[in-house]
Amino acid sequence: MRLGAELRKLREATGMRAREAADLLEADAVQMSQIESGTVGVSAKRVRRLAANYACTDVALIGSLVAMATDRTRGWWEEYRGVLPQVNLDVAETEHHATYLRDVVITRVPGLLQTSDYARAVFAYMNPGLPQDAVDVKVEYRMRRRTAIEGDKPTPYEAVVHEMALRLRVSSRESSRAQLRQILDLIEQGAATVRVIPTDQDGFAGSGASMMYAGGSVPQLDTGLRDSPTGVAFIDDAPRLDQLRSLIRRVEGASLDPVASRDFIHRLAKEL
Numbered sequence: 363m364r365l366g367a368e369l370r371k372l373r374e375a376t377g378m379r380a381r382e383a384a385d386l387l388e389a390d391a392v393q394m395s396q397i398e399s400g401t402v403g404v405s406a407k408r409v410r411r412l413a414a415n416y417a418c419t420d421v422a423l424i425g426s427l428v429a430m431a432t433d434r435t436r437g438w439w440e441e442y443r444g445v446l447p448q449v450n451l452d453v454a455e456t457e458h459h460a461t462y463l464r465d466v467v468i469t470r471v472p473g474l475l476q477t478s479d480y481a482r483a484v485f486a487y488m489n490p491g492l493p494q495d496a497v498d499v500k501v502e503y504r505m506r507r508r509t510a511i512e513g514d515k516p517t518p519y520e521a522v523v524h525e526m527a528l529r530l531r532v533s534s535r536e537s538s539r540a541q542l543r544q545i546l547d548l549i550e551q552g553a554a555t556v557r558v559i560p561t562d563q564d565g566f567a568g569s570g571a572s573m574m575y576a577g578g579s580v581p582q583l584d585t586g587l588r589d590s591p592t593g594v595a596f597i598d599d600a601p602r603l604d605q606l607r608s609l610i611r612r613v614e615g616a617s618l619d620p621v622a623s624r625d626f627i628h629r630l631a632k633e634l
Contacts, residue, residue: 363400363452365430367598368583369409370398372416386415406431426579442503449594450503456585456596457510457517460576465521466613467572467589468559471528471541472521473504474511475548475556480541481505483533511553520555522610522617528558528630535634542631549624557617558626566616568609575610 373383384394387408396402406428413424439454457463457474465472471480481504485497492500511519531538548554559566574587586597586606597603618626 364583364585364598365404365409365427366398366400368427369404369412372413372418373398376416378416383412383415386411404431420580420582422580423582426583429579438506438509439503442499445499446503452596453587453594454503454507454510456576456587457507459579460510460517460585461579462518462577463510463520464575464610465519466568466574466610467521467527468524468568469527469572470530470532471545472523474508474519475521475523475545475554476504477537477541477544478505479533479537483537487532511548512551516553518555519553520557522557522559522613524559525561525626525630528627539631539634542627542634546624546627546631549620549627555620556623556627557614557620558623559613559617560626563616566613568613568616573606573610575606 373380380394380398381391384391387394389397393402397404397408409427409431410424413427418424435458437455437458439451439458443451463474465474467473470484473481476484478501481501482497485492485500489497510517528542545554545556549556572589574589576585576587578584582600584598584603586603588595588597588606597606617623
């Protein structure tokens, strides 16, 4: 889908109509629409032909688009196809391919840092009628997402979390203590850099912010994710990505530095 979206952007930048682009590939308008919507694949040869006719001279971008066209990765998330919604698979795949990850979560511990007990409590609370086996699948999937930052080729990961989220007891006191210890362990292992926004921070109005920024192989392929009770929205257009980067910088500016944040979490864990 992202490959198709990028090809559409390049075409629109030239003012070329979809019908004209289809002629370049000796295809019809329906096939071109399918390529740009991501419902069908496109060969590397066709990607290069389109890029050339779209007057795209960015060698790095073209190379990344070709890599996307030829990527046949079947990651662990494919095991959940038909079991979990497609958006879950898309999130895991985005994290897998990211060159770096930035996470901002205000009201909960970020998913990549959660313990299984914490995740289970959240899923059970948000979906009170969900069968236990369905909760188990969601928890398992969330734990496997951590391979992005703990696997053989870990992705650099930084998270900003509010003190409120660290203090909220989504389950028991023991579970909360274990959650804080896990965050400290991930910091110690170098799997995560964590910044904390203290509750006494003046001038912080980002209580509704919950977002992730995934770096692409080239800046044009960066991806933003905004999470809300209604679902995850993916962001790939330049103006909104720029807005998201600015917002993340502001949130980071309201947080403690990583060392002070680590000490803060350590003190909080001892208080529990």
